[in-house]
Amino acid sequence: MVSVTSLQKCYQESVVLRDISFSVEEGEVFGIVGHSGAGKSTLLRCLNGLEGYDSGSVHVMGREVGDLDPAGIRLLRRDMGMIFQTFNLLSSLSVLENVLLPLRLWHVPAAEREARAGELLRLVGLYERRFERVSALSGGQKQRVGIARALALSPKVLLCDEATSALDPGTTISILDLLLDIRTSLGLTIVFVTHQMEAVKRACDRIMLLDGGQIQGTGPTDRFFLAPSEDLRRLVQDEYAQFPGGTNIRLWFPREIARDAVITSMARALDVDFAIVGGKLERYADDVRGFLVINVPDPDRERVLAYLEAKKLYWEVLGNE
Ligand SMILES: Nc1ncnc2c1ncn2[C@@H]1O[C@H](COP(=O)(O)OP(=O)(O)OP(=O)(O)O)[C@@H](O)[C@H]1O
Ligand SMILES: [Mg+2]
Structure with missing residues (x-):
């Protein structure tokens, strides 16, 4: 679904992504974790063409992202929904209007787009509140609108950039469970960027740890946390209690x-x-x-x-x- 090989990305003189190679299989929830400034968001933006890259390959759903013209990028983004920490909704508009936006932009016929938005709002549990302004919603509810909007054009991949980082622990779990449900029901592939270790444990099949723009490790989530290497242990700050003697x-x-x-x-x-x-x-x-x-x-x-x-x-x- 997504295959990245030897990706390198610089801002002016500084290299922010160095020799990044990984792939994400169809239907997988793939986590990208790392401290602030590690390059997670930059990497995510390289996947959907929001950022260019200097060398290497970013191959997404059969397309080499760096080779796409603006029309190709537009089509690529239709197939890749994205949700954000700050939700990026239009807060003066209603819940329904926010979900209708991408459908309008793509000139989906009126009856069809109303039906699609209604279906998605039922999926995220906000159908009853569809006529309320987004500004009247809680953070968790806003992210549900964000998810419904990201799914409007039936993408195959959902990119999540710190999608739960602004939410309290209980709301985080409910959003993660919603994402896991739609992964199964819609057959989505999810790339989940976060610095919240608890969120990746609950949601991700495999994870990749980035630090200073480089991959520090990758593997199935349980192995990654339960049997971390020394380097990883330092980064995830796990210490085990020990008794003296014996x-x-x-x-x-x-x-x-x-x-x-x-x-x-x-x-x-x-x-x-x-x-x-x-x-x-x-x-x-x-x-x-x-x-x-x-x-x-x-x-x-x-x-x-x-x-x-x-x-x-x-x-x-x-x-x-
Ligand atoms: N537009 C830009 N111009 C110059 N440097 C940038 C730009 N965007 C990001 N950077 C730099 O690239 C590096 C990686 O940033 P990035 O936003 O990808 O990190 P991140 O892992 O998402 O961090 P956070 O967890 O804080 O969101 C940082 O050193 C940042 O300062
Ligand atoms: Mg970021």
Whole structure:
């Protein structure tokens, strides 16, 4: 659906995107995360032709974006809806008028566009409020209007730039769940830019971490957070509690492993006691995932490590070993 190869982008002398290569599959929710200034928005704008690029390739739905003329860019943008942190709605107009705007711009016949806008407003749960001004809505409701407007022309790809960053945690979840629903019901591909780690965990199938305009890592979301490399751990600022003495072992549980059974089975099989130091279970897109840190007394250490190895569990010894 989207394939970027060796992309480089400069503003004057400074390189803001360097050697960026990744691809997004059809139907996927692909997250791009990173600190402020990492180049996330710039990368998103390269995908829909709002920005040019200096070298490399941006291939979107069979088209090389850099080769498109203005008419081609217009067609490309029709196929790529976009939503923003600041919603970018016309607040003096009604909810309905905002959704009708892109349909008017593309000269969709009146009856058809009314029907389409009504259908989308039902989808986002705002049909009853269609005649109200946007300025009377809450942030979450405004973003629902933003989503309805972005979907008006039936795009195949939805680009989201910090779409939930201005919203409180509960509203963020409701917007993410709406996006996941429409991904499934409309078969959309979503590129989701954010600095909110909680949002990517809930929404994204795969993520890519950008820092200083470069890719620092990419992979399935659960692996990315549950088994981060040292660099990633620093960037996502995850630290694990450890007890002094003994061996602190962090186990993590991808979907294929039943988390409860692992710990109790090991305790039974080895007849060892260990302390639970800490852990976290979180809701990811399709399931609850998490990790657990245990502290094993020195005499049991080798037996526990051999068991974990033999069972092919996911684990690491923490500390300066
Ligand atoms: N139009 C521009 N002209 C010059 N420099 C720019 C321009 N737009 C962005 N930049 C620079 O490019 C870099 C990346 O900016 P970008 O907006 O893509 O970051 P971001 O990851 O989206 O950050 P944020 O999380 O704050 O939105 C920054 O150093 C920024 O100052
Ligand atoms: Mg940005």
